[in-house]
Amino acid sequence: MATTSCVFCGRDSKSIPLLTLAYRDASFNICPQHLPVLIHDPSQLIGRLEGAENFQPADHKD
Numbered sequence: 001m002a003t004t005s006c007v008f009c010g011r012d013s014k015s016i017p018l019l020t021l022a023y024r025d026a027s028f029n030i031c032p033q034h035l036p037v038l039i040h041d042p043s044q045l046i047g048r049l050e051g052a053e054n055f056q057p058a059d060h061k062d
Contacts, residue, residue, distance in 0.1 A: 004029065006029055006030050008045065
């Protein structure tokens with residue numbers, strides 16, 4: 001499902017810059033503030049982005 005607002009917080013491009021990402025032949029947007037959610041804790045996107053339950057967080061090797 002394409003959206004013109006952040007998939008996490010719902011803010012649109014009139015209030016914050018949005019990054020557009022392609023997933024499952026669709027486009028979705030996420031704001032810079034919530035990009036770390038996608039990378040580090042994608043489980044927070046469950047119910048907001050179809051298939052998010054299958055995402056794995058980044059594996060940090062610090």
